[in-house]
Each structure stands twice: as structure tokens, then as C-alpha cells.
Amino acid sequence: MTSVASVLERRFITLEDVRKVLSISNSQAYAxxxxxxxxxxxxxxxxxxxxxxxxxxxxxxxxxxxPCPDS
Structure with a gap:
């Protein structure tokens, strides 16, 4: 399992990495x-x-x- 810290040490990361760092779904990261x-x-x-x-x-x-759009 890759830690958030090791992900952010790389110059480029994947959408899956973004999803993990932000704790969001795949579709949210893609959006x-x-x-x-x-x-x-x-x-x-x-x-x-x-x-x-x-x-x-x-x-x-x-x-x-x-602010979030719905707030």
C-alpha cells in the first residue's frame, strides 16, 4: 500500500493517487x-x-x- 507522503514525493501522480489523497471517489477525481x-x-x-x-x-x-457551490 502506498502512503500519501510517498505519493506526494513524486512529481506526477495518477487520478487514483488524487482520489486517495483527497478521500474522494474516482468519478469525483475525474470531474x-x-x-x-x-x-x-x-x-x-x-x-x-x-x-x-x-x-x-x-x-x-x-x-x-x-466556498462549495451548494453552500
């Missing part, structure tokens, strides 16, 4: 990327999403100051 709220790149022949760990941290910091 963050597709909406542009969490910047990501697609790589490889299957165009798999990768998120720079710094982008995830920036998203987390922005989230402290932005």
Missing part, C-alpha cells in the same frame, strides 16, 4: 480534472491523466478560500 479545477496532462497511447503534485497542492490551497 475535477475534466472541469479544469485540477490541472492535469494526458500522456501515453491511452491518454492517461497525470497530475503534478504541485498542482494538487495548489488546488488544495485554493479550496480553503473557495
Amino acid at each position: 475535477l480534472v475534466r472541469s479544469g479545477d485540477l490541472r492535469a496532462i494526458q500522456i501515453g497511447g491511452r491518454c492517461q491523466w497525470r497530475i503534478e503534485a504541485a498542482e494538487l497542492e495548489a488546488y488544495i490551497q485554493r479550496s480553503y478560500f473557495e
Whole structure:
């Protein structure tokens, strides 16, 4: 099992890693990327999403100051 700390030591992480760090579902992680709220790149022949760990941290910091849409 991969710890959150070891995940964030890598430059690029997967949507599964994002899901684990934020404790959200796969569909929620995918929605963050597709909406542009969490910047990501697609790589490889299957165009798999990768998120720079710094982008995830920036998203987390922005989230402290932005209210949820339904609040």
C-alpha cells in the first residue's frame, strides 16, 4: 500500500493517487480534472491523466478560500 507522503514525493501522480489523497471517489477525481479545477496532462497511447503534485497542492490551497457551490 502506498502512503500519501510517498505519493506526494513524486512529481506526477495518477487520478487514483488524487482520489486517495483527497478521500474522494474516482468519478469525483475525474470531474475535477475534466472541469479544469485540477490541472492535469494526458500522456501515453491511452491518454492517461497525470497530475503534478504541485498542482494538487495548489488546488488544495485554493479550496480553503473557495466556498462549495451548494453552500
